[in-house]
Amino acid sequence: MINIVIGKLDNNTKNWRCGVSNPVPLACKASALPCELHPHIDVFFDLGLDILDNIPNVFLFQTSSSPQIPNAFCSRLPSLNNPPCREFTADLLSLLDAGALSLQFFFWLVSTALPTIAMTPMDIETETLDRRQSLYRSMDEMFEIQKEMYKGQQYSQIYYIRLHLIRTLIYSLLPNWKPHLPVCTVLGLEKGKECIVVGTLYKHMKLKPTILSEYSKERSVTPLVTPDNFVHEDDNLVLEDESGRVNLKGSVLSPSVYVTGNVVALHGKETNSGDFLVEDILEAGLPPQLDLPNKSGEDKYVVLVSGLNVGSSSSNPLQLQLLVDHITGHLGDKKEQQSAAEIVQVVVAGNSVKIDHSLLNGQNLGSKDQSKLYEPLKELDIFLTQIAASMPIDIMPGYNDPANFALPQQPLNRCLFRGSSAYNTLRSCTNPHLFDVDNVRFLGTSGQNIDDLEKYSEAKDKLxxxxxxLRWRHLAPTAPNTLGCYPFTDRDPFFIESCPHVYFVGNQDKYATRIVKGSEGQVVRVICVPKFSETGVAVMVNLKNLECHTLSFGTDI
Structure with a gap:
């Protein structure tokens, strides 16, 4: 066992007042530290704060740079010559001084991580591993709300823009699809005449809640229950464009597959009842894709993790620390450290903190409640600081995070991260997030767009x-119908212009992945990133060949 002391210098007596961990005699606590106890103590820490009366047994650590500790005492502390120990302590002390780290969490970190670091043999020359480097480019400008202002505009404009963008693409595909058929508008349909009509789908759903249901709630006899899934056997689809709308019939077009907001081309004819009988469907398909670079180069990895939910009952600090130690190369043998050196980027895909909603009811909070409100952010800041000190890390907002609700979610304010914001390797990003690493294009969300699609279908396969x-060329077709989004008037940021090499969504129940191929040779790795707080799983993606595997961390013995 390593014996560790915490203490402060008494300015009056010039003696050390200290608290001592077992098995050093407890009589030494809050008293002068006698020289005869030096052989029993491995590490000493000068906190400089009068906190010892409330902390009986602590586990802390002092760097060798303190001028107040006698040289004879320092010579008995071989662990202080350990560079990782000094770096570890310096980082934690800076966080503690900045108020970004709670004392309790500081104790826990040192008591769990210090023994492993301090007991590293000092007489063995260790090989230095250099982390591989990469080129990074963010393309989040399309998701940033800059000069836009809300002036009461309606959401119809974003539907018109979406229809114009995707309809133009579909028109370019028609000569290779069914060039012999005429293209009509909804208003120009003729009974019995086959044609192609392009428009936006609207899905009538009996179970989908409406604002009128809220007004009629008091008069309702049956209780109004909002279901998690809106699918009903009576659901039907309608196609509309600028000229009008028409009901769709036929077994080719399944209401369970399509959602409100899809733009498609339909081949069919108008029936005597005024409906449009669908015979075939054309979607926009996967967008053009750049060739995958570096197919024969060295292995480089991007780590995807989501759903940390720091502050929730399901979050395990030890599990999170194991993830940090692995990524930063402080865990495992030489082989594991070599693998960690190949990690060039970390992406945190939303729901990083979980704040108690009872504290957010609008009332004035007391000092204790305020600390509870900020404590999860402090712990998240520690996590980000440890990684940002080693490599670049992107953090995306999610549903639970302190960010705007409507998509696209804007970057988390850097003032929330007082420790990690000092590093330029920390990048606060939008949700959705579009970026390149060594010319490999990544497109990801925190999961809201895919979770909302689940309400429209009986299928459960998130992939x-x-x-x-991807085939609809739109990240969030259900926005703004059932998925909140900003009312853009001049663009639709969710339109997918170029095909990514990696498409990921965070905060899913389990890990899943597959390869999606397009008609023009596009290859996309799609990944469901699971909630780390519930599964302990992160995902590593190889930039060379798009292969991926999981990192799984468990604390059960």
Whole structure:
């Protein structure tokens, strides 16, 4: 066992007042530290704060740079010559001084991580591993709300823009699809005449809640229950464009597959009842894709993790620390450290903190409640600081995070991270997030767009939903119908212009992945990133060949 002392210098007596961990005699606590106890103590820490009366047994650590500790005492502390120990302590002390780290969490970190670091043999020359480097480019400008202002504009404009963008693409595909058929508007349909009509789908759903239901709630006899899934056997689809709308019939077009907001081309004819009988469907398909670079180069990895939910009952600090130690190369043998040196980027895909909603009811909070409110952010800041000190890390906002609700979610304010914001390797990003690492294009969300699609279908395969959004050329077709989004008037940021090499969504129940291929040779790795707080799983993606595997961390013995 390593014996560790915490203490402060008494300015009056010039003696050390200290608290001592077992098995050093407890009589030494809050008293002068006698020289005869030096052989029993491995590490000493000068906190400089009068906190010892409330902390009986602590586990802390002092760097060798303190001028107040006698040289004879320092010579008995071989662990202080350990560079990782000094770096570890310096980082934690800076966080503690900045108020970004709670004392209790500081104790826990040192008591769990210090023994492993301090007991590293000092007489063995260790090989230095250099972390591999990469080129990074963010393309989040399309998701940033800059000069836009809300002036009461309606959401109809974003539907018109979406229809114009995707309809133009579909028109370019028609000569290779069914060039012999005329293209009509909804208003120009003729009974019995086959044609092609392009428009936006609207899905009538009996179970979908409406604002009128809220007004009629008091008069309702049956209780109004909002279901998690809106699918009903009576659901039907309608196609509309600028000229009008028409009901759709036929077994070719399944209401369970499509959602409100899809723009498609339909081949069919108008029936005597005024409906449009669908015979075939054309979607926009996967967008053009750049060739995958570095196919024969060295292995480089991007780590995807989501759903940390720091502050929730499901979050395990030890599990999170194991993830940090692995990524930063402080865990495992030489082989594991070599693997960690190949990690060039970390992405945190939303729901990083979980704040008690009872504290957010609008009332004035006391000092204790204020500390509870900020404590999860402090712990998250520690996590980000440890990684940002080693490599670049992107953090995306999610549903639970302190960010705007409507998509696209804007970057988390850097003032929330007082420790990690000092590093330029920390990048606060939008949700959705579009970026390149060594010219490998990544597109990801924190999961809201795919979770909302689940309400429209009986299917449960999230990878299938992800593939549909790629083939529909739209990240969030259900926005703004059932998924909140900003009312853009001049663009639709969710339109997918170029095909990513990696498409990921965070905060899913389990890990899943597959390869999606397009008609023009596009290859996309789609990944469901699971909630780390519930699964302990992160995902590593190889930039060379798009292969991926999981990192799983468990604390059960």
């Amino acid at each position: 299938e939903f992800m593939e549909r959004t």
